[in-house]
Amino acid sequence: MAMAHIKPFCYQDIRYALKLLKRAHARKGSRAAPLSRTFDLLVKGGSVVNQDGAGISDIGVIDGRIAAIGTLAGASAARVLDAAGLHVLPGVIDTQVHFREPGLTHKENLETGSRSAVLGGVTAVFEMPNTKPATTSAAALADKVARGRARMHCDFAFFVGATHDNVDELPELELLPGAAGVKVFMGSSTGDLLVDDEKTLARIFSRIRRRAAFHAEDEARLKERMSLQRDGDPSSHSEWRDARAAFATTERLVRLASQAGKRVHVLHVSTKEEMELLALHRDVASVEVTPQHLTLTVPEAYAALGTKAQMNPPLRDRHHQEGLWWGLSQGVVDVLGSDHAPHTLEEKSKSYPATPSGMPGVQTLVPVMLDHVNAGRLSLSRFVDLTSAGPQRIFGIAGKGRIAVGYDADLTIVDLKAERVIDNAWIGSKSGWTPFAGRKVKGWPIGTILRGQTAMWEGELGEAQGEPVRFGEALPSKKPTE
Numbered sequence: 001m002a003m004a005h006i007k008p009f010c011y012q013d014i015r016y017a018l019k020l021l022k023r024a025h026a027r028k029g030s031r032a033a034p035l036s037r038t039f040d041l042l043v044k045g046g047s048v049v050n051q052d053g054a055g056i057s058d059i060g061v062i063d064g065r066i067a068a069i070g071t072l073a074g075a076s077a078a079r080v081l082d083a084a085g086l087h088v089l090p091g092v093i094d095t096q097v098h099f100r101e102p103g104l105t106h107k108e109n110l111e112t113g114s115r116s117a118v119l120g121g122v123t124a125v126f127e128m129p130n131t132k133p134a135t136t137s138a139a140a141l142a143d144k145v146a147r148g149r150a151r152m153h154c155d156f157a158f159f160v161g162a163t164h165d166n167v168d169e170l171p172e173l174e175l176l177p178g179a180a181g182v183k184v185f186m187g188s189s190t191g192d193l194l195v196d197d198e199k200t201l202a203r204i205f206s207r208i209r210r211r212a213a214f215h216a217e218d219e220a221r222l223k224e225r226m227s228l229q230r231d232g233d234p235s236s237h238s239e240w241r242d243a244r245a246a247f248a249t250t251e252r253l254v255r256l257a258s259q260a261g262k263r264v265h266v267l268h269v270s271t272k273e274e275m276e277l278l279a280l281h282r283d284v285a286s287v288e289v290t291p292q293h294l295t296l297t298v299p300e301a302y303a304a305l306g307t308k309a310q311m312n313p314p315l316r317d318r319h320h321q322e323g324l325w326w327g328l329s330q331g332v333v334d335v336l337g338s339d340h341a342p343h344t345l346e347e348k349s350k351s352y353p354a355t356p357s358g359m360p361g362v363q364t365l366v367p368v369m370l371d372h373v374n375a376g377r378l379s380l381s382r383f384v385d386l387t388s389a390g391p392q393r394i395f396g397i398a399g400k401g402r403i404a405v406g407y408d409a410d411l412t413i414v415d416l417k418a419e420r421v422i423d424n425a426w427i428g429s430k431s432g433w434t435p436f437a438g439r440k441v442k443g444w445p446i447g448t449i450l451r452g453q454t455a456m457w458e459g460e461l462g463e464a465q466g467e468p469v470r471f472g473e474a475l476p477s478k479k480p481t482e
């Protein structure tokens with residue numbers, strides 16, 4: 001077979017690499033990893049799951065980054081974590097949460113939401129803009145970033161909400177530090193963010209460059225069918241916001257994105273037909289599903305949980321759930337997002353339709369999905385693909401999403417054999433409840449390591465040290481060091 005296209009590794013390359021290493025080592029204070037066997041942290045003996053597959057390995061960390069992977073038998077370290085018997089995964093990134101600060105902090109705030117995240121093994125979150133005020137300006141975004149720094153327990157980025165009035169500012173807003181990109185509500189949900197007319201959507205597409213995230217439900221159809229809501233009967237939520245409302249808007253979204261030549265991320269895909277459609281448009285569209293759409297079905301969920309099962313887009317029946325699992329098994333699904341959308345139990349105890357839509361989920365994403373891994377519904381590698389490599393690939397995250405030298409030492413350490421019952425007392429969210437209370441699961445988050453520091457170990461929290469996630473398309477320029 002002709003190998004001419006592969007550049008042979010030549011003597012010049014080796015000389016150049018050695019020169020770089022020597023120079024790094026000679027620099028005062030330098031701790032260039034390959035020449036050093038002293039680490040800040042050594043994670044020992046875990047089964048590491050990454051782009052190499054799975055195998056027992058040690059991980060050495062220096063200055064918050066992964067410095068070595070392999071058998072590091074003779075190495076010393078300031079701290080050693082014994083991961084024998086555990087699986088060490090790249091830090092789980094949850095790309096859809098609502099943490100409610102500012103303005104709705106009786107439900108959640110950035111500290112409690114992120115506490116819930118790390119208790120559940122999540123190392124970074126992308127937070128949604130439907131706060132009060134909504135995150136639709138540079139000032140609102142900067143305010144959230146300032147509130148999050150060293151107060152949030154995990155790393156974070158914030159979506160900027162598109163409105164009819166801020167379209168011209170979006171190109172600047174989407175590149176600001178801490179911005180995950182633009183979020184568009186094409187159907188109304190909690191809050192008043194909504195852009196559903198094609199003219200404004202086309203304007204948005206013509207201005208932005210990054211992949212934007214969309215809530216796709218057909219607003220006109222939702223308005224038209226409002227009378228299908230039955231007082232006191234949350235199961236009518238799934239009838240009102242039906243599968244056609246989701247499909248019609250996802251179809252429109254894909255058409256507009258293709259016309260504009262722009263990338264879109266379709267949040268919480270809930271129907272079989274959307275999944276089949278999206279499978280045909282992998283060039284422009286990336287796909288999220290939630291653990292709750294994969295795990296709960298109607299009508300059973302309404303019977304068991306009442307208004308706690310109410311969310312947008314709604315939970316669906318088994319036919320649609322099978323379609324989501326089909327998409328997951330066939331590689332159509334790119335990421336899992338929890339759509340952590342906390343409301344208080346008091347708010348949820350009103351009578352439908354006065355009840356708000358949404359349920360907490362950031363803390364239960366890992367155990368609920370590991371239980372599916374143990375049940376054979378997806379592999380552990382696919383779980384890793386969906387929660388770290390997937391988010392990195394579609395959002396262009398810089399330096400996170402892999403266990404690889406030079407990447408942030410974000411690790412989710414799990415015990416695949418641990419059997420526990422999820423209960424409300426474990427939940428760190430201010431809302432204090434989970435739709436999965438009482439569920440027995442196999443697979444549990446034991447440790448959350450954020451840039452080499454312990455954010456959580458066996459349910460105990462470390463210091464809050466959250467920082468903004470960085471993105472390749474919006475990297476800040478650095479002053480030259482030499």
Ligand code: DOR
Binds near residue numbers: 098313342357
């Ligand atoms: O159920 C939902 N709740 N879906 C959304 O899109 C928004 C969320 C919320 O913020 O409560």
